[in-house]
Amino acid sequence: xxxxxxxxxxxxxxxxYRAPGSPTWAERETLLGKQxxxxxxxxQRPEDRCHAAYAIFFSLGVGxxxxxxxxxxxxxxxxxxxxxxxxxxxxxxxxxSDILNYFESYLAIASTVPSLLCLVANFLLVNRxxxxxRVLASLVVTLSIFVVMSVLVKVDTSSWTRGFFTVTIxxxxxxxxxxxxxxxxxxxxxxxxxxxxxxxxxxxxxxGGTISAVASLVDLAASNDVRDSALAFFLTAVVFxxxxxxxxxxxxxxxxxxxxxxxxxxxxxxxxxxxxxxxxLHSPLVASKSVESHTPPLRPIxxxxxxxxxxxxYLFFVTALIFPAISTNIESLHxxxxxxxxxxxxxxxxxxxxxxxxxxxxxxxxxxxxxxxPNSKVLPVLSLLRTGLIPLFVLCNYQPRVHxxxxxxxxxxxxxxxxxxxxxSNGYLSTLALIYGPKIVPRELAEATGVVMSFYIYVGLMLGxxxxxxxxxxx
Numbered sequence: 001x002x003x004x005x006x007x008x009x010x011x012x013x014x015x016x017y018r019a020p021g022s023p024t025w026a027e028r029e030t031l032l033g034k035q036x037x038x039x040x041x042x043x044q045r046p047e048d049r050c051h052a053a054y055a056i057f058f059s060l061g062v063g064x065x066x067x068x069x070x071x072x073x074x075x076x077x078x079x080x081x082x083x084x085x086x087x088x089x090x091x092x093x094x095x096x097s098d099i100l101n102y103f104e105s106y107l108a109i110a111s112t113v114p115s116l117l118c119l120v121a122n123f124l125l126v127n128r129x130x131x132x133x134r135v136l137a138s139l140v141v142t143l144s145i146f147v148v149m150s151v152l153v154k155v156d157t158s159s160w161t162r163g164f165f166t167v168t169i170x171x172x173x174x175x176x177x178x179x180x181x182x183x184x185x186x187x188x189x190x191x192x193x194x195x196x197x198x199x200x201x202x203x204x205x206x207x208g209g210t211i212s213a214v215a216s217l218v219d220l221a222a223s224n225d226v227r228d229s230a231l232a233f234f235l236t237a238v239v240f241x242x243x244x245x246x247x248x249x250x251x252x253x254x255x256x257x258x259x260x261x262x263x264x265x266x267x268x269x270x271x272x273x274x275x276x277x278x279x280x281l282h283s284p285l286v287a288s289k290s291v292e293s294h295t296p297p298l299r300p301i302x303x304x305x306x307x308x309x310x311x312x313x314y315l316f317f318v319t320a321l322i323f324p325a326i327s328t329n330i331e332s333l334h335x336x337x338x339x340x341x342x343x344x345x346x347x348x349x350x351x352x353x354x355x356x357x358x359x360x361x362x363x364x365x366x367x368x369x370x371x372x373x374p375n376s377k378v379l380p381v382l383s384l385l386r387t388g389l390i391p392l393f394v395l396c397n398y399q400p401r402v403h404x405x406x407x408x409x410x411x412x413x414x415x416x417x418x419x420x421x422x423x424x425s426n427g428y429l430s431t432l433a434l435i436y437g438p439k440i441v442p443r444e445l446a447e448a449t450g451v452v453m454s455f456y457i458y459v460g461l462m463l464g465x466x467x468x469x470x471x472x473x474x475x
Contacts, residue, residue, distance in 0.1 A: 046256045053256050054200045056247045057190060061204020062211065063244035064183040067142055067175050068111060069212035070233045072324050073352050076220075077230035078103055081157055081164055099165055104325045105472060108465035110169045111176035112320070116462055118177040119455045122184050126448050127294045131185050135248055138182035143241040145175050150234040153227050184454035186248075191438030191446025193260045196367065198435045198450075203363040206427055209356030216348045296448035304441055305452060308374060308433045311383045312456040313463070315430045318386045320464025322393050322422060325472055327351045330396045330415045333407075342412075350416050355423045362427025366435065374436040379429065386425055392418045394475060404475050430457075 048054060082100045099106075125134065149171060157164040183205075190198040215236060219229035251257045302309070328351050332342035341349075372378040395408035396415045409415070437453040438446040 046259050048256045049254075053193070053197060053251065053254055056251050056254075057186070057193075057197045057200040058204040058207070059247050060186050060244055061201040061206075062208040063139075063204075063240045064179060064186065064201075065205035065208035066212060066240050067146065067179055067237050069209045069356070070215075070237050071107065071111075071172055071175065072104070073212045073216045073348075074230050074233050075104070075324075075328060075347070076226045077153075077233075078107075078168070080226045081168075082161060099162070102325075102469065102472060103165075104328060105465065105469035106169060107172055108320065108325060108461075108468065110172045112458055112462035112465045114173040114177040115180040115458045116455070118180045119184055119451060119458055122181050123298070123448060123451045123455070124295060126188070126296055126451060131189055131447070132248075134181055134185045136245065138178040138185070139241055139245050139248075141178040142175055142182070143238055145171050145178075146234050146237045146241065150231060150238065153231045153234065180454070180458065184451045187434075187454055188438070188447035188450030189261070191450045192443060193257075195370075195435045195439060198438070199363070199367050199431060202431045202434055203360060203367075206356060206360035206363050210353065210360050213348060213353035213356050216352060217345065220344055220348060296445060298448075298452075301441060301445055301449050301452050305437050305449065305456075307380065308437050308453070309456040311380050311433045312430060312453065313460040314380075314383045315386065315426055315433070316457050316460030317464040317467075318389060319422065319426045320461045321390060321468050321471065322464075323355060324351070325465075325468035326393050326398060326475075327355070327415070327419065327422075329398050329472075330393065331399045332412050333397050333410060334412070346412075350412070350419060354416060354419045358420045358423030359427040360423075362424040362429075363431045365428055366431045370432060370435075372432075374433075374440060379433065382425070382429055386422075389418060389422055389425075390471075393422075394471070398475055401475055 079100065082103060122134065152164070152167070187198065187201060190201055212233070215233060216229070219232050252261060328347055330347075330351070332346045334342045335346070372382075392409075393415070394404065395406075396418070397407050397409075401407075434453050434457075438449045441449045
């Protein structure tokens with residue numbers, strides 16, 4: 001790894017920048033990795049003893065994604081609660097059948113639209129509301145909703161099924177919004193830490209999905225009542241959310257965390273914001289002319305992260321287009337045999353567990369391999385290549401089929417293979433793009449950039465969820 005002489009570098013609290021006229025680090029992929037997280041000369045960075053901060057961020061990632069995953073994974077429970085709609089659909093309203101058949105799409109839309117709005121609000125609140133307040137408030141709201149859902153598990157809703165559907169969608173919207181504020185705030189916080197901590201948070205999110213999938217399988221095997229399974233899901237989420245509160249309060253007590261969480265000063269708005277460079281943020285002449293603002297400057301962040309943003313949006317667009325609306329409706333070709341593998345366990349194993357585990361593996365690989373770099377043309381090319389996964393899933397045994405009646409892949413191994421490719425590619429490529437974002441801006445903008453990177457995620461999820469409903473009607 002090549003380094004330039006010390007007098008040819010300018011150091012910020014977040015990155016190393018070269019003097020004007022020299023190639024920037026972003027133009028040289030070999031400078032990625034440890035140099036991005038190298039502390040300024042003369043400052044001794046504390047060690048992360050026993051990897052405590054890494055473990056805390058990993059656990060926060062689990063708690064941040066567990067609520068959404070439990071909502072999505074409890075498919076049998078929602079079908080049980082909403083089945084009264086379709087039981088007499090032929091005698092009543094066709095809309096009743098639509099509620100049950102396309103429930104996953106409605107759930108996906110209810111989760112992504114509020115998330116997008118809350119991300120915008122969180123960006124505006126970055127410098128107005130302390131991160132601790134945002135994180136803890138979002139955890140309290142999410143925990144409260146899961147307590148309500150736990151109570152509803154034991155309530156007979158057969159006489160007000162449509163009302164239960166409405167309550168569920170509203171709860172999903174609130175959970176998604178509060179979880180988004182939590183996730184984006186914590187991810188923004190990792191912008192002030194070395195990249196390995198952001199990677200821990202992102203990998204923790206995939207572990208949350210894996211835990212929910214394993215919990216689903218255990219509950220299905222141990223319980224014959226889907227209500228008991230759902231209750232175990234929701235109570236587990238309550239426990240994890242409470243754990244997240246304790247771990248987040250513990251984080252500032254670590255010397256390593258205090259070093260990276262120290263105040264970096266107010267963000268400034270400049271008259272020539274289009275030409276904002278990392279060095280200009282630290283120039284006394286420019287800073288003296290700046291005006292303090294409660295809103296971080298958005299234009300330089302978008303300009304700096306545009307390429308990574310495109311990759312993130314498209315990666316999650318393809319993933320949300322396929323999962324859960326398409327992949328969870330792919331049935332075993334031997335379902336008529338009646339075996340538990342082809343009926344009860346096929347979707348939980350081949351979709352939820354396999355996807356989340358492969359996604360976790362892809363994210364964890366980035367802890368050791370960080371290629372391609374942020375300016376590489378390979379990253380967007382690999383993102384676009386994932387488009388080919390869409391027809392592969394459609395041509396599996398998706399049911400019910402109305403327009404595309406031909407099933408090309410006549411084996412259960414194919415959806416398993418395609419799910420592995422979907423998860424690995426999503427985990428690896430999205431994690432790379434996400435951890436690069438806050439590291440290519442000055443530390444003053446790191447938290448706001450983390451929120452913007454989360455915004456890219458939810459744009460992709462929203463577009464994918466909306467298109468998945470259309471794709472389902474076309475199959």
